[in-house]
Amino acid sequence: xxxxxxxxxxxxxxxxxxxxxxxxxxxxxxxxxxxxxxxxxxxxxxxxxxxxxxxxxxxxxxxxxxxxxxxxxxxxxxxxxxxxxxxxxxxxxxxxxxxxxxxxxxxxxxxxxx
Amino acid sequence: xxxxxxxxxxxxxxxxxxxxxxxxxxxxxxxxxxxxxxxxxxxxxxxxxxxxxxxxxxxxxxxxxxxxxxxxxxxxxxxxxxxxxxxxxxxxxxxxxxxxxxxxxxx
Numbered sequence: 001x002x003x004x005x006x007x008x009x010x011x012x013x014x015x016x017x018x019x020x021x022x023x024x025x026x027x028x029x030x031x032x033x034x035x036x037x038x039x040x041x042x043x044x045x046x047x048x049x050x051x052x053x054x055x056x057x058x059x060x061x062x063x064x065x066x067x068x069x070x071x072x073x074x075x076x077x078x079x080x081x082x083x084x085x086x087x088x089x090x091x092x093x094x095x096x097x098x099x100x101x102x103x104x105x106x107x108x109x110x111x112x113x114x
Numbered sequence: 115x116x117x118x119x120x121x122x123x124x125x126x127x128x129x130x131x132x133x134x135x136x137x138x139x140x141x142x143x144x145x146x147x148x149x150x151x152x153x154x155x156x157x158x159x160x161x162x163x164x165x166x167x168x169x170x171x172x173x174x175x176x177x178x179x180x181x182x183x184x185x186x187x188x189x190x191x192x193x194x195x196x197x198x199x200x201x202x203x204x205x206x207x208x209x210x211x212x213x214x215x216x217x218x219x220x221x
Contacts, residue, residue, distance in 0.1 A: 033208070033209065035211070041213065041214075042201065042211055042212060042213035042214045043157070043201065043211040043214075045208065045209075045210050045211070048208050048209075055207065055208075056207060056208050091156065091157070093157075099144040099145060099164070099205050100144075100145055100162050100164050100205075102147065102159035102162065103147075103149075103157075103159060103209060104159075105156040105157050105158070106156060107155075107156050108156060
């Protein structure tokens with residue numbers, strides 16, 4: 001079946017603009033995660049959803065970052081007033097609820113803030 | 115807080131065996147996972163340990179000791195295609211990743 005789909009694959013934006021990144025998880029997956037990865041670095045946890053609820057938003061770097069999930073499916077990560085330090089690859093992953101269920105990652109959105 | 119420690123780089127020879135260690139400190143713990151990521155690609159799942167002991171999947175094995183907050187990934191019969199970054203990840207209420215270990219394989 002279809003995997004996790006993220007759009008856009010690449011986004012170049014000017015400093016100060018808002019951006020929206022979209023994630024379409026695998027059908028039936030109730031858990032959805034957002035991570036950020038800078039070049040050659042690890043995966044920085046941002047937020048996760050169980051259904052439409054976000055039990056843990058502690059990873060969001062600032063109040064410029066927000067995320068929502070509707071219908072237990074598609075999720076949108078919004079970054080307001082982008083800064084150059086926001087440049088990174090934003091990865092979305094989904095899984096079943098079971099704790100031993102593996103994460104399936106999308107190919108990411110490469111965000112460049114100029 | 116939560117923290118995971120793994121070596122930043124490891125080098126091994128094609129055909130050999132390599133072990134990548136991971137130690138963790140978390141408030142809660144359900145299991146330890148391993149993911150592989152090739153340059154420019156997305157992370158892919160390799161293994162999960164919820165209980166102490168060794169899990170084997172083909173050339174890859176993963177070990178967990180909950181009492182020591184320690185695990186490792188063992189790669190046998192190394193192939194050039196195994197050159198990648200390997201991440202350990204802890205599951206408590208969410209899944210947190212380590213910074214990754216870059217594996218270099220020499221011919």
